[in-house]
Amino acid sequence: MSDARPADLPTPRPALAKLPPYVPGARGAADAAPPVKLSSNESPHGPLPSVVGVVESAAAGINRYPDMGAAELTERIAAHVGRDAADVVVGGGSVAVLAHLLQAYTGPGDEVMFAWRSFEAYPILARIAGAESVMIPLTADARHDLPAMIAAVTERTRVIMLCSPNNPTGPILTQAELDSFMAAVPTRVLVVLDEAYVEYVRDDAVADGPASLDRFANLVLLRTFSKAYGLAGLRVGYAVGPAALMAPVRACVTPFSVSGPAQAAAIASLDARDELLERAAEVVAERTRVLAALREQGWSVPDSQGNFVWLGIGDATGDLVAHLGGAEPAILVRPFASEGVRVTIGHAAENDAFLARIATYGGARA
Template structure:
């Protein structure tokens, strides 16, 4: 049957997000440990788990469409006003709101590459075009190259720090200098999905950056450090003018009551979070040391994953890990990202890589 329809031209060559992936499908190696999605290898904080259990009785009711209670809690945490905060289903959902609100046909969005693999699809959804700027050899943003590509078509620049997938940070002085250099029509989204792993806690935010650079939007999530990836809740903070527009692009009832209560409880569990982050940091250092002991190149990371710039050897390493039952994320021709897991996952991975003949990795 011939079906004619008018779809977005920017989506024509895109595929659904990880639509071709499968887990434990017939013919695939069984997955004992999934270290491919930067999920926390520990459950949500103990206090938060009890709040989640209490919320099951409300599943038949619609949540507050404004998530007013959570919005207020986040505003207090970040030291901003409530009308400077927007919430949504994970930071990816909030980023989609931002791009839909600010971009359209003929606009450009600039970001470093390799990067979060949902960025290209989210940009295409709003009809805009992606401009990829290669990372430096050390896995950092090339801010000078990004600035050189800014034009009258540029609507949004996305900076991810700690960067996914390399785990590197943007120096504060370089960040501020970069923000000062941008023209007024460009909005910078500072994606801090992994910032808690760098700071050893949930920092109160960059309200001073938002104040000094009115076209900067802070983006965060409860999916990573807080272990609420399955509940889907994230947020953005910025000028009330930008946030008012972003809220208009929100999915109705996008943050469930359960997610809202769990996120509020998470913000009140700072001591539990610090203990959790200490365990992740220790596991990250052990994984880094183990990979380095095998002679593999591994970058120092400030997140809950590590990056191996392996270029042509990326896919052979991922296949060797998968054969042993450990799923990792390969970026073909660029490298491999391995999420921090538990001791058993690390042992299985390192043993498999140690026994692998790397002579033909090319």
């Protein structure tokens, strides 16, 4: 079928022609042995039985619309982060919530700034909102270049995204770095601190998002239930910030975008937080082991505080991905063309399979 569009049909916005695609993690071929899937930053653990039971019960009511404002979940999140409910906006995953933030605060002619490489949804969502992306290269050690970001602020800058730990490279932003950055950024600029992987952080120097909200009136946090809470398939995320900043975002949220079972699962997950954090600790222990093994093999790996590690091997990316996936079971990782490879931390056996396969790679090791 031709992609040609007759002249008399509606045409999309020109900006969408340059929209970068979102690339999901590979899932393997249907006619091959099940792969070792380390290509998406998911929890390797299945949902808790207690959460599954709550979802099953909630499923009996899916003929009814869910609570549009997710009031109970909003209250529970607010208590969890030590804020008022008016400071919390819940949506269909943190990506959706970020889209609503950009819808509320940016438009044509505005600039959205972020480090690069960082989360690949940032430039997509900025363009959809009509804004322009300002992408500031990471430092040589895969960290945010905060002085360069400050120097790049213009009158058109409306939103700055900070990702800590940074996806896909792994380093955190420290509290000292955040404090210095926020002091230098004009208060008219909305700063969004994406803490999607906060439950995996073990570096005591990390910026404390909730505590920082009391000090910086233009700061908003972005968090998710998709990672450590293991609810990636149910899509629940949230933003936290001053109520005055959150009200316009709430107005942009798609009605009923968080299903009843998803709301129930998120509440049950907060109830089971201690058990879920034990699982996160298992991932952290495996991350530590994998980092040490990779470095022993001669790989240069940044200090990751997420549930993944980064191999910044540049032009060798394609060769490494082909090597990892070239035998059964295929080891699936997330490549970023000509930049590097992100490897999600899985179960111990999955990580062992990855380490054994990458040990036989004969190319250069960054």
